Amino acid sequence: MKVGIVGGGAGGLISAIEIKRNSNFEVIIFEKMDRVGKKILATGNGRCNYTNINASSKNYYSIEKGFVDFALKEFDVQSTINFFNELGVFPREEKEGKLYPFSEQATAILDCLRNEIERLKVEVRTSFKVEKVKRQGKGFKVIGEDGESVYCDKVIIASGGCASPSLGSDGSGFKILESLGHSVSKLAPVLVQIKTDVSDIKGLKGIKFDANVSLLQRDKLIGSCFGEVLFTEYGLSGPPIFQLSTKTAFRKNLKISIDFMSEYSPKEVYDILENRKENLSHLNMEAFFSGLLNKRIGNVVAKRAGIEKLSFPVSKLERQLLWKMASIIKDFELEVVGVKGFSNAQVTAGGVYSLEFDKKSMESKIVKGLYACGEVLDVYGDCGGYNLQWAWSSGRLAGRAIVKEG
Ligand SMILES: Cc1cc2nc3c(=O)[nH]c(=O)nc-3n(C[C@H](O)[C@H](O)[C@H](O)COP(=O)(O)OP(=O)(O)OC[C@H]3O[C@@H](n4cnc5c(N)ncnc54)[C@H](O)[C@@H]3O)c2cc1C
Incomplete structure (x- = not known):
């Protein structure tokens, strides 16, 4: 034989x-x-x-x-x-x-x-x-x-x-x-980097940050994972992204939601921001997130909340704006536009x-x-x-x- x-x-x-x-x-x-x-x-x-x-x-x-x-x-x-x-x-x-x-x-x-x-x-x-x-x-x-x-x-x-x-x-x-x-x-390629809409996160390329990442399909949770996320020119990489990529195969209309402060509830994040407003009221938005989030991530959070200029004074942050920023920190959304190809993937x-x-x-x-x-x-x-x-x-x-x- x-x-x-x-x-x-x-x-x-x-x-x-x-x-x-x-x-x-x-x-x-x-x-x-x-x-x-x-x-x-x-x-x-x-x-x-x-x-x-x-x-x-x-x-x-x-x-x-x-x-x-x-x-x-x-x-x-x-x-x-x-x-x-x-x-x-x-x-x-x-x-x-x-x-x-x-x-x-x-x-x-x-x-x-x-x-x-x-x-x-x-x-x-x-x-x-x-x-x-x-x-x-x-x-x-x-x-x-x-x-x-x-x-x-x-x-x-x-x-x-x-x-x-x-x-x-x-x-x-x-x-x-x-x-x-x-x-x-x-x-489909899996255990691979995920491509997202990068229109407002291009400046985040190279940043690594521990966060909880969730994958959603039409707002339904498909999976979530905690670990080090890496922002890239095409979207996201890092262990939690590779893990979640197994669930992107054959699915459409996907969204990623990053929780930058998963250890805290939305209300706790709001309280932290309110406290910072009091302590840092003599500064402007350029300095507001320093020491809490990566500065460049903080700038995108502020922008998504509607604050166009970093010269905006911290003292003028109203309740509503603080809430908006807290919810963006807890649910930083990115539309999934695909994944990298087979040459980058670990598994089929x-x-x-x-x-x-x-x-x-x-x-x-x-x-x-x-x-x-x-x-x-x-x-x-x-x-x-x-x-x-x-x-x-x-x-x-x-x-x-x-x-x-x-
Ligand atoms: C970079 C990378 C990292 C990974 N890390 C891990 C990890 O840490 N843990 C884990 O569990 N999995 C990991 N994987 C996945 C894992 O390696 C694969 O799932 C596993 O090796 C599959 O085993 P296999 O024998 O089916 O195929 P393969 O290991 O791919 O072996 C197939 C073999 O067949 C040969 N071959 C193909 N076609 C022909 C042909 N026509 N004629 C002759 N020979 C042919 C190929 O050259 C190859 O040697 C990783 C994959 C990659 C790419």
């Missing part, structure tokens, strides 16, 4: 290990890049947030509801931690349950996978871009872009989505699966329809002997180690199913 794996990323590497550890099958990984696992090295800002102790189905989005449940149960977070621990990666838990190698180096994750692949004698064909996979008898012909073809009895498509194509995943796996009769849903929302695969084996319901795992499927997760966990869980499940099938 010969198993071909298209893609030597997280899902492909772990499925190869699972097969080789539990069978005497021949396993070949076809990887288009000059080495496997390039994306893993870029994860978690080079530290690889390889899982999250809180991972459960509620962190995932897929067309078939609950598609991830079986895989996540079979290969849960603890078995992922154990798997890597046995290969030498000691875990370090950080905020919100995120796990990293204790050494804080993504290379630790890739190195241990590569060492294991080598130990198990998995054949790795790098710089082999699979162009097509064709049925041949009961098996498949895996055809490279230069025409070379390799017969495999079973094939796992582990080619990722189309996020960050410079790291290898360019969407070619979708075409391979389409040519075998599968369908691909709409795709959408993919090959999960409904077309058996959630207990990752085998295609259309083509026997064909499997898929990881991001090529229409599954994506929240920011925080959930996407790699999906690649580990689904990859191991596909490998396990192939061994079981024999």
Whole structure:
């Protein structure tokens, strides 16, 4: 039995290990890049947030509801931690349950996978871009872009989505699966920067500020998140923005609301402003927010409240104006005009329809002997180690199913 794996990323590497550890099958990984696992090295800002102790189905989005449940149960977070621990990666838990190698180096994750692949004698064909996979008898012909073809009895498509194509995943796996009769849903970049109307915030470029950020669709709250927000020339970036971007996929009429003082109620913010008016009544608006908000943010708040000139005297701030500024500080609205593209995104929302695969084996319901795992499927997760966990869980499940099938 010969198993071909298209893609030597997280899902492909772990499925190869699972097969080789539990069978005497021949396993070949076809990887288009000059080495496997390039994306893993870029994860978690080079530290690889390889899982999250809180991972459960509620962190995932897929067309078939609950598609991830079986895989996540079979290969849960603890078995992922154990798997890597046995290969030498000691875990370090950080905020919100995120796990990293204790050494804080993504290379630790890739190195241990590569060492294991080598130990198990998995054949790795790098710089082999699979162009097509064709049925041949009961098996498949895996055809490279230069025409070379390799017969495999079973094939796992582990080619990722189309996020960050410079790291290898360019969407070619979708075409391979389409040519075998599968369908691909709409795709959208997620875990990505959000573009907003910047007409009055251009001057805020470069400012970082801890704030609570909410995403709304026609005034209905879709999600909210606290953390460091970065103003950019196109809109917003930073951890809470990446997190909320998972909820922008396939949605329109979105708005961001930033709460610059989430520790305080609107009334408390009003009281703080009133108090400042008394203390700073000899100054003008240029100095009013200094020490409370970033000065440039304060200037935009004043402008949005209708104060055109910074020379406006603080002593002339009336109750109504103070209330207006308090409510702008608590609800600083920005219209969402889109998100940055796939080249900036960490993950692809959408993919090959999960409904077309058996959630207990990752085998295609259309083509026997064909499997898929990881991001090529229409599954994506929240920011925080959930996407790699999906690649580990689904990859191991596909490998396990192939061994079981024999
Ligand atoms: C910058 C960045 C940071 C990230 N950080 C995190 C993080 O910290 N935690 C987390 O959980 N997730 C993170 N992610 C997301 C996570 O890396 C992916 O969801 C995960 O790697 C998907 O695994 P995969 O095996 O499905 O695909 P990939 O890891 O993308 O691997 C697919 C492989 O297939 C190869 N390939 C593609 N097409 C072909 C073809 N036709 N022929 C041969 N080979 C092919 C590619 O070169 C690639 O090596 C991050 C992503 C990026 C881009």
